[in-house]
Amino acid sequence: MTIHQSYRMLIQRLWTHISVRRRWQFLMLLVLTILSSFAEVVSLSAVLPFIAVITQPDKIFNYPLINDISHTLGIEKNADLVIPLTIGFVVAAVLSGLLRIFMVWVSISLVKFTGADLSLGVFRRTLYQPYSVHVDRSSSEIISGTTQKVSTATGVISAVVTMITSVILFASIMTTLFIIEPLVATISVVV
Numbered sequence: 001m002t003i004h005q006s007y008r009m010l011i012q013r014l015w016t017h018i019s020v021r022r023r024w025q026f027l028m029l030l031v032l033t034i035l036s037s038f039a040e041v042v043s044l045s046a047v048l049p050f051i052a053v054i055t056q057p058d059k060i061f062n063y064p065l066i067n068d069i070s071h072t073l074g075i076e077k078n079a080d081l082v083i084p085l086t087i088g089f090v091v092a093a094v095l096s097g098l099l100r101i102f103m104v105w106v107s108i109s110l111v112k113f114t115g116a117d118l119s120l121g122v123f124r125r126t127l128y129q130p131y132s133v134h135v136d137r138s139s140s141e142i143i144s145g146t147t148q149k150v151s152t153a154t155g156v157i158s159a160v161v162t163m164i165t166s167v168i169l170f171a172s173i174m175t176t177l178f179i180i181e182p183l184v185a186t187i188s189v190v191v
Contacts, residue, residue, distance in 0.1 A: 011160060014153055017121065022114050026161075029107055033165045036096075036103045037172035043096035044176050050089035053081050060085075107161050115154030122146050 015023070053060045057078040061067045066081070075081055126142055177185035 036099045037169045039096040039099045041176045043092045046089045046092040053085045111158045119150045
């Protein structure tokens with residue numbers, strides 16, 4: 001059995017011991033991760049018009065979205081776009097950052113509460129064993145075994161959550177970079 005197979009089997013076994021409520025919370029964390037990746041994409045996309053209005057103000061109207069919005073708002077001069085685009089970029093970056101911080105906080109809390117649930121379940125199962133089992137075992141052995149197993153399980157859950165959220169964020173950012181500037185994205189992936 002390879003490490004990958006044993007790791008996958010461990011995750012599957014852990015999933016069966018997680019309550020339905022926590023499973024729903026993990027699914028909501030996945031939705032939050034997707035929203036956070038969308039916010040990252042919007043924040044990343046807001047950089048180009050912001051930089052363009054500062055460095056090449058004469059080419060700002062080449063962006064179709066900026067052109068449509070400026071005509072809707074009645075803005076005809078590119079100098080009048082500096083403040084709205086700056087505010088738009090700052091708002092997008094701040095909201096994206098806040099959503100990312102909230103996602104990290106939710107994921108850490110969810111892993112922590114899941115670890116507490118697992119610990120409670122293991123302790124409950126240990127506590128309700130027959131008296132003869134308790135007489136034969138040392139209490140320090142039970143406590144150390146429980147602590148180590150739950151700590152390992154919580155570490156695995158934390159690693160899986162981090163990996164999934166990182167992969168989703170990475171995929172969305174790289175997709176956006178490939179759409180915006182394929183050559184630069186390819187070079188950054190290769191490097």
